[in-house]
Amino acid sequence: LTVVSETMMTGFRLNLSPLKEPLGFVKLVEWLTAIFAFGSCGGYSGTNVISLFCGNGTNETLSAAFSYPFRLSEVSLVESNLTFCNHTAGPTHLVGDSASSAEFFVGVGVVCFLYSMVALLVYLGYMHVYKDSDFGPIIDFLLTAALAFLWLVSSSAWARGLQTVKHATGDAGIAATLGVCAQGDVTCRVTEFASLRSLNVSVFGFLNLCVWAGNAWFVYKETRWHAQKHGGQAAPQRTQVPAAI
Numbered sequence: 001l002t003v004v005s006e007t008m009m010t011g012f013r014l015n016l017s018p019l020k021e022p023l024g025f026v027k028l029v030e031w032l033t034a035i036f037a038f039g040s041c042g043g044y045s046g047t048n049v050i051s052l053f054c055g056n057g058t059n060e061t062l063s064a065a066f067s068y069p070f071r072l073s074e075v076s077l078v079e080s081n082l083t084f085c086n087h088t089a090g091p092t093h094l095v096g097d098s099a100s101s102a103e104f105f106v107g108v109g110v111v112c113f114l115y116s117m118v119a120l121l122v123y124l125g126y127m128h129v130y131k132d133s134d135f136g137p138i139i140d141f142l143l144t145a146a147l148a149f150l151w152l153v154s155s156s157a158w159a160r161g162l163q164t165v166k167h168a169t170g171d172a173g174i175a176a177t178l179g180v181c182a183q184g185d186v187t188c189r190v191t192e193f194a195s196l197r198s199l200n201v202s203v204f205g206f207l208n209l210c211v212w213a214g215n216a217w218f219v220y221k222e223t224r225w226h227a228q229k230h231g232g233q234a235a236p237q238r239t240q241v242p243a244a245i
Contacts, residue, residue, distance in 0.1 A: 012125040023222065024123045026215040031116035033208050038109030041102060041158070041202040044068050046194025048169050050077075050178075054085035055185030062178075064169060066194075068106070070098040070161065072168045077178060087180040095177050096168040101154075101161030105205060108154040112147050112208070130222075137222035144219050148212035155205035162199055169194070 018024030045067035052060040066075045072094040081090050119140065122130055130136045167173045171190050175181040181188035 013128060014125055015127060016124060018123040018127055022218045023215075024120070026211065026218060027116055027119050027123065030208070030211055030215060031113060031120060033211060034109050034113040034116060037202060037205050037208055038106045038113065040198040041109075042068050042106040044198055046196070047192075048174075048190050048194050049192035050174050051189055051191040052084050052180065053187040053189070056085070058085070060084045064094060064174070066094070066165070066169060069102045070096075070165050072096040072098065072165065077174075084180045085183070085186045087183050087186065089178065089180045092178055094168045095173065096164045098158075098161030098164045101157035105154040105158035105161075105202070108147070108150045109205075109208075112151070112212070115143065115147065134224050137219060138224070141216060141219040141223050144212060144216045148209055148216055151205060151209040151212055155203065155209060158205065159203050162196075162203060165199070166196065 019028060045065070047063055047065040050062040050064065052062070054060065062077055064075055064077055066072060073096065075094040076091070077094060078089045078092040081088055083089075122136075130140075168177075169190070171188070174190060175188045178188060180186050
């Protein structure tokens with residue numbers, strides 16, 4: 001009987017009411033924003049078209065195809081010795097590497113997605129165990145705070161990495177990389193830019209920082225630390241009624 005009662009107490013009990021409270025609702029928002037963050041960056045690919053305007057009036061074109069994780073030094077502009085505008089260009093690659101920051105950002109997004117999904121499962125099915133446990137809310141709070149900090153670090157790193165991508169694939173980066181662009185009778189310009197809309201949106205990972213930091217407060221309110229502090233503040237306000245004579 002004891003085993004059966006313990007199973008009933010700790011078994012799965014579906015209850016959607018936590019979604020109506022900040023604790024569960026914000027966790028749902030975290031789950032959605034995590035998908036949006038790593039999806040907008042991790043699946044990106046684009047191609048820039050570079051036009052070389054020669055002094056004799058002719059034009060040449062090159063293309064630079066780049067994608068996640070943005071190891072730009074592996075992106076080839078010129079694969080072998082070729083002649084452009086009567087000038088020879090040797091094998092040339094883009095300059096820069098944003099792989100570490102991009103992979104870090106996407107990795108944090110995936111971890112947060114998985115953790116949010118597990119937390120929602122606990123909130124919706126095991127809230128009775130979560131509420132009765134001292135360690136459940138504390139572990140939840142510590143992990144939420146740690147992930148909020150990781151969003152800060154990864155978003156800052158990826159914002160810098162995105163600037164590297166934009167520079168390396170822009171007019172200035174191409175002109176500095178491609179040797180023939182230094183010739184006085186050759187002008188190099190990027191005439192077709194890949195859409196960077198999803199990458200620009202992904203930088204709003206700082207929004208995830210705000211969401212996770214806010215959620216950390218609601219999780220903290222479930223811990224015994226908050227209960228002890230609240231109880232300690234409430235105690236001095238109690239007045240003792242003198243006994244009747």
